[in-house]
Amino acid sequence: MTDYVTSQDGARIAYDRVGEGPGIILVGGAMQFRAVDPTTTDMARLLAGRGFPVLNYDRRGRGDSAGATSFTLQDEINDLSALLEAAGGEAALYGSSSGGGDRPRGCRRGTPGQQAGVVGGATW
Numbered sequence: 001m002t003d004y005v006t007s008q009d010g011a012r013i014a015y016d017r018v019g020e021g022p023g024i025i026l027v028g029g030a031m032q033f034r035a036v037d038p039t040t041t042d043m044a045r046l047l048a049g050r051g052f053p054v055l056n057y058d059r060r061g062r063g064d065s066a067g068a069t070s071f072t073l074q075d076e077i078n079d080l081s082a083l084l085e086a087a088g089g090e091a092a093l094y095g096s097s098s099g100g101g102d103r104p105r106g107c108r109r110g111t112p113g114q115q116a117g118v119v120g121g122a123t124w
Contacts, residue, residue, distance in 0.1 A: 008081070032059075059076065
């Protein structure tokens with residue numbers, strides 16, 4: 001079932017949660033979103049099956065998060081901050097493709113009161 005968080009600028013960010021508690025937030029690449037990326041969805045299920053709760057979300061401007069009007073790096077960091085709050089205030093961030101670049105690292109630096117560990121990922 002799709003849930004939503006509201007980012008600082010009012011954008012609704014769609015995500016699926018598999019499992020409960022602090023876990024992993026998957027940060028997809030520029031062209032990835034849940035409806036067209038079965039590999040990431042399968043990875044979320046596999047991780048949850050091994051005891052790692054996962055939030056798999058559509059980055060702003062993609063899929064069910066299409067209503068955003070601004071697309072800055074800071075906007076995406078704010079989106080991750082809202083997702084971290086939904087995850088209980090702490091989570092590991094795993095990014096693939098462009099999602100493994102500045103977004104997770106920026107979130108780690110600029111999120112007072114939240115803990116985000118950057119796991120890694122493939123960056124281009």
